[in-house]
Amino acid sequence: MSGRTTGRRGKAERAPLNRERVVTAAIALADEKGEAGVTMRAVAARLSVEAMSLYNHVTGRDDILDGMVDAVFSEIELPTSGSGWKTAMRDRAYSTRAALLRHPWAVGLMDSRSQPGPATLRHHDAVLGALIEGGFSIGMAGHAISLIDSYIYGFVLQELSLPFTSDAELADVAGDILRDLPADMYPHLTAIIAERASGQGYDSADEFEFGLALILGALPLLPANPSTEVNTTPENRGV
Incomplete structure (x- = not known):
């Protein structure tokens, strides 16, 4: 039997195309060029395939964006049960900030997807669970997540x-x-x-901790329904 190999066999075999490879290539593009740089044609070129072949694995650009956001959520550490809600929220805040600094394009997309992936759902469920385990009602846990995330996303936008x-x-x-x-x-x-x-006079980590500490310190003092229960003492009425 001849020891020669055909040209086809002699070439390094390319890894089969799949959804994970498409999303990973799109993230690399976004990290370099921003969200706008993620087009079907650009992703295909990154993978050295024809653009039409991507449709065997994703339905289109929105589907790729869904996968990209889910991948970023998968990089954020989940709260550890039993660690205490403040520790869980602080660790999660720092992990979220780090992920967003690695992927600046993601800041405006994190809560924009109407088809959240499994990592996104797992993340939000774990965060809610840590707060509820810490004594928050479901409603107050929702308020807390909204407040904390608004701070994290806003801080990162300013930082960038x-x-x-x-x-x-x-x-x-x-x-x-x-x-x-x-x-x-x-x-x-x-x-x-x-x-x-x-x-x-300025350190971004110190600034981040300053605001985060204020929020986490104030959360237990908020009323069950902050939008309707307000302090009506004379001082707060301006009397």
């Missing part, structure tokens, strides 16, 4: 939009602003920018 990524860049940006800022017109703004320019 900052015009610096290091202390040195922060000092340069703050210094440029100070040079053009009339200190006598904006004394308070000048003071805080000068503090930032010193390189000692």
